[in-house]
Amino acid sequence: MLRLYNTLTRSKEEFKPAKPGQVGFYLCGPTVYNDIHIGNARTFIVFDVVRRYLIWRGYQVTFVQNITDVDDKIIDRAKTAGMAPAELAADYDAAYRQVMEALGVLAPDIQPHATAEIEEMIKLASCLVESGHAYELEGSVYFDVRSDPDYGKLSHRDIDQLKSGARIEVDVAKHDPLDFAVWKAAKPGEPAWDSPWGQGRPGWHLECSTMAAKYLGLPFDIHAGGNDLIFPHHENEIAQAECCGDREFAHYWLHSGMLTIDQAKMSKSEGNYLLLKDVLQIVNPQALRLLMLQTHYRSPFDYSPARLDEAKAALARIREALRNAEWKGGQADLHAACATARQAFQEAMDDDFNTAQALAALYDLIGALNKSEGSGEAVDTLLELLGVLGIDLRSSAEDAYSPAVVPLAAELTGYPGDIAAEAVELLLERRAAARADKDFELADRIRDRLAELGLGIKDTAQGSRLEPL
Ligand SMILES: [Zn+2]
Structure with missing residues (x-):
């Protein structure tokens, strides 16, 4: 029985998809204004593994991940670079796909771009205005958090608690400081689309609410992202999607822990900031995955050069065991060891994707293989289960x-x-x-x-x- 931790209920729940055998899965994608760092990479790796595991468990998974290609950060960065925002976004979009492919992350089944979905976004924003959950202010549309009795249900805080913790924008006209922009009025020279409120562009949260609903239908099963997105991004996604019509948005909310470098928060100004593309210059993707999967996806993950070296050595030992088995060429009876490893692997992954425990099951089988005269079945089992973790060693020789x-x-x-x-x-x-x-x-x-x-x-x-x- 597969159980997963749901941020919404703060408990491990049995996984029961809305449609038996099928899974609708939405993962928040990048805002394409820079190269992604290894903290982002961790999120994309762990949810790639969750997706691969669901597929291995026999589910038919529809995996949607958006590309946010219009946003304040893109506009600011483009201005500094002297480029058109669309041009800058296209460059980083391409760079993102390239590093994901290098990392062995499966391409999404559907990868919508925000700028191609504006019409649907305006529909949702209009629905919120018409139903009294949002209001217009000088060409922008704001969500009225006080109109939503469920607001705060994902972050488990009520509005007053959230207010004391949030950075409050000084904007006197908003009904409540926590009210957030659903639609933003365009400033001169910014990318803009026609809307009932004049020229403007969608707010980030509106993009995800719209694209998830459009491509997966509501309710869908899994919504995932880094835990820094719980508030306000995911809270706001839920509010918008659920306040337009009486409907549930997503059933299971999965969040990955943050990444630190040598125990410190990643920060450009502190000089401990690593881009994925630079890390991939010094380590192959399989070793990087092996490193990250040694920690449970919800726990904080600490990256250090020493741990990276350990992961490289661990990967080399796995390769060595597989090659030696082929060189020895024997056919020891490891059937029982293979069955045990398979079962232990599944039990670990069924328990909220405990990859560290799953790896331990594989190391046990490697130990048995090393002591034997070689076994094709054990090699096949290892290659298959490592493949579920996205560690593809089948083509390692090539x-x-x-x-x-x-x-x-x-x-x-x-x-x-x-x-x-x-x-x-x-x-x-x-x-x-x-x-x-x-x-x-x-x-x-x-x-x-x-x-x-x-x-x-x-x-x-x-x-x-x-x-x-
Ligand atoms: Zn999102």
């Missing part, structure tokens, strides 16, 4: 052999072909021959040139092979 080994083999061995695996074979043979001839200068040169490509040579009793450094 990954390790970047196409750049081909010209290197052409240069050092005269290899005329274009197959990376053959090029690697020849380079290793050439190095073995050089060592046999005591031509250490050539042997070292081959090693160094491979190292420049991020490949290390591993000498074993069965011969040499390459591994990512």
Whole structure:
């Protein structure tokens, strides 16, 4: 039985989708005004794993993630950069997709852009005005939080508590300081669309309420995001969606914990701020996932170079176990160990996606595999379950052999072909021959040139092979 922690009820609940066997899943996407940092990456990784696990459990999942491509931050940044906001947003949108692909995050089934959904957003805003939950003020539309008796139900605070904790904008005309913009009147030179209230653009919260409802229907099953979005973003999404008609918005609210670096909050001004694209220069995506999945998704996660190195070493040990099993080529009977690992993995993941515990089940199976003469079943089981965590080692040999080994083999061995695996074979043979001839200068040169490509040579009793450094 799959149980998940619902922020709305503050308890672990049995997962029962609205339509049996099907899951509607909405994850708040990026505002495309900069490159994403590793705190964002954590959120996208953990919910990619939740999605993959639901699929593995047999659910048909419809995964929607928006792109916020109109927003104050985009407008400000574009002004500074001397670009059109749409142009800046398109650049960072492309950069975002690129790093997600590099990270092995599955592409959303539907990825709506806010600017393509304005008409629907105006409809929802109009509905709120007509039903008395929102009011117009100088071309903007504000949500009236006092009109919604449920306001605060996700963050578990009433309006007066929220008010004391919130940063209050000085805007005397609003009915209540917590009232938030559903629609914003355009300032000169800003991107704007026609609306019943004049030229303007949607508020961020309105975008998600609209796109989730449009693509998943209401109520849908899972709404997810980082826990910094609980208030005000998700609270406001719920208020807008549920006040227009008597309907529930999303049933289960999942929130990931924040990321710190060396125990400190990530902050540009403190100089401990890491972009995902820079982290991917020093670690492969599988090791980064392995690192992040060692911590439960709701807990705070602390990133440090030392932990990163540990994750790299752990990944190398997993690879080693799988390769050794293939080299040994035996068929030990690990059926019972595989069944145990599979069951333990599922029990851990069924308990609110306890990935740390799920990894422990895999390490147990790796231990059994290391002690055996090799087992195809254990290798297959490990590859399958690691794949559920988005750690894809099936193609790791090909990954390790970047196409750049081909010209290197052409240069050092005269290899005329274009197959990376053959090029690697020849380079290793050439190095073995050089060592046999005591031509250490050539042997070292081959090693160094491979190292420049991020490949290390591993000498074993069965011969040499390459591994990512
Ligand atoms: Zn959102």
